[in-house]
Amino acid sequence: MITQIELSLPPYPRGFHLITQEIMNRIDIGSIEAGILHVFIKHTSASLTINENADSTVRTDFESHFNKTIPENAPYYQHTYEGPDDMPAHLKASTLGSSVTIPVTNGRLNLGTWQGIYLGEHRDYGGSRKLMVTTYS
Amino acid sequence: MITQIELSLPPYPRGFHLITQEIMNRIDIGSIEAGILHVFIKHTSASLTINENADSTVRTDFESHFNKTIPENAPYYQHTYEGPDDMPAHLKASTLGSSVTIPVTNGRLNLGTWQGIYLGEHRDYGGSRKLMVTTYS
Amino acid sequence: MITQIELSLPPYPRGFHLITQEIMNRIDIGSIEAGILHVFIKHTSASLTINENADSTVRTDFESHFNKTIPENAPYYQHTYEGPDDMPAHLKASTLGSSVTIPVTNGRLNLGTWQGIYLGEHRDYGGSRKLMVTTYS
Numbered sequence: 001m002i003t004q005i006e007l008s009l010p011p012y013p014r015g016f017h018l019i020t021q022e023i024m025n026r027i028d029i030g031s032i033e034a035g036i037l038h039v040f041i042k043h044t045s046a047s048l049t050i051n052e053n054a055d056s057t058v059r060t061d062f063e064s065h066f067n068k069t070i071p072e073n074a075p076y077y078q079h080t081y082e083g084p085d086d087m088p089a090h091l092k093a094s095t096l097g098s099s100v101t102i103p104v105t106n107g108r109l110n111l112g113t114w115q116g117i118y119l120g121e122h123r124d125y126g127g128s129r130k131l132m133v134t135t136y137s
Numbered sequence: 138m139i140t141q142i143e144l145s146l147p148p149y150p151r152g153f154h155l156i157t158q159e160i161m162n163r164i165d166i167g168s169i170e171a172g173i174l175h176v177f178i179k180h181t182s183a184s185l186t187i188n189e190n191a192d193s194t195v196r197t198d199f200e201s202h203f204n205k206t207i208p209e210n211a212p213y214y215q216h217t218y219e220g221p222d223d224m225p226a227h228l229k230a231s232t233l234g235s236s237v238t239i240p241v242t243n244g245r246l247n248l249g250t251w252q253g254i255y256l257g258e259h260r261d262y263g264g265s266r267k268l269m270v271t272t273y274s
Numbered sequence: 275m276i277t278q279i280e281l282s283l284p285p286y287p288r289g290f291h292l293i294t295q296e297i298m299n300r301i302d303i304g305s306i307e308a309g310i311l312h313v314f315i316k317h318t319s320a321s322l323t324i325n326e327n328a329d330s331t332v333r334t335d336f337e338s339h340f341n342k343t344i345p346e347n348a349p350y351y352q353h354t355y356e357g358p359d360d361m362p363a364h365l366k367a368s369t370l371g372s373s374v375t376i377p378v379t380n381g382r383l384n385l386g387t388w389q390g391i392y393l394g395e396h397r398d399y400g401g402s403r404k405l406m407v408t409t410y411s
Binding site for chain 1: 276277278312314315316317318343344348350351352353361364365367368369371372373375404406408410
């Protein structure tokens with residue numbers, strides 16, 4: 001059985017943000033005994049990944065790390081006309097990925113204790129982002 | 138319901154290439170109301186990712202970025218006997234990933250307007266590459 | 275049809291390890307004609323990826339590469355109280371990913387000849403790691 005819904009996230013500032021609850025507020029997986037949740041972001045300058053849901057400095061350090069390793073204004077960028085934050089955003093999106101796939105067990109996301117879903121907002125002003133959320137069971 | 142097909146891509150030069158249409162020409166998702174498309178590459182020196190389908194300089198900048206951050210001839214590489222492009226190709230493949238998973242809605246890939254599927258060909262002469270394409274609905 | 279099982283891996287040393295056989299010893303996909311295997315790691319400081327299953331120096335070079343590009347003790351890390359290996363472990367986990375999704379065909383994993391599943395153990399003493407393994411067919 002497959003269910004599918006499109007969600008719009010509110011605009012988030014550039015950086016990494018926990019959105020597990022935002023997603024779970026909008027779907028009902030309570031009747032899924034065993035299945036999968038797939039979350040897909042319909043953009044090329046934002047990403048989804050799974051990481052620590054507790055200490056917010058992990059998210060701060062994610063932003064620092066990826067800004068350093070995928071910098072703005074690299075001398076070899078040719079795709080520059082949408083601003084200095086654009087090409088790094090594309091590279092971050094592919095490095096981190098555009099979807100997460102998570103087991104669902106006994107009506108709950110079967111994440112580890114410390115795992116949450118991160119939105120990586122890689123543009124300075126990315127605006128609202130659309131997700132497609134699919135469950136199969 | 139699951140369908141599965143193996144595709145052979147023609148040889149592509151080293152770099153990043155849009156292959157959305159190449160894949161869609163070979164499968165029929167017109168009857169899938171809600172489902173998932175999974176594309177898997179059966180190689181360890183090429184990758185699949187999703188990024189901008191419009192300006193080709195994004196793909197040029199991908200090649201430049203990953204060549205810089207995952208260089209040839211790093212002094213600590215031990216796996217060097219298949220040539221200087223081999224070990225970086227393995228690292229790029231795992232950094233970008235070997236599969237993409239995309240929602241299908243109302244008979245169409247439910248990608249964002251600017252999203253396409255990239256083949257990352259990381260070898261100088263990678264030759265033909267095999268994909269496994271699975272849909273479930 | 276969906277099956278789901280939780281596996282505990284024994285503790286592995288920091289680095290990259292082939293775990294394909296370890297997983298296959300614990301599940302039975304012999305009756306799946308066409309389907310998907312999804313393996314998910316329930317931790318934020320270890321990862322799963324697919325790469326070469328033959329020459330072990332590939333795995334050695336993975337460890338060298340990611341230690342260099344995601345270093346310990348970066349001056350901008352704020353999340354440091356769990357030790358110098360902790361924040362890099364989180365970053366490696368998201369760069370490589372927390373799950374792999376692999377086609378299953380005629381009762382076998384449909385990997386390329388040279389592909390295997392890697393555990394990336396990114397902590398010095400990560401201990402036992404839990405995987406959720408889901409098949410759908």
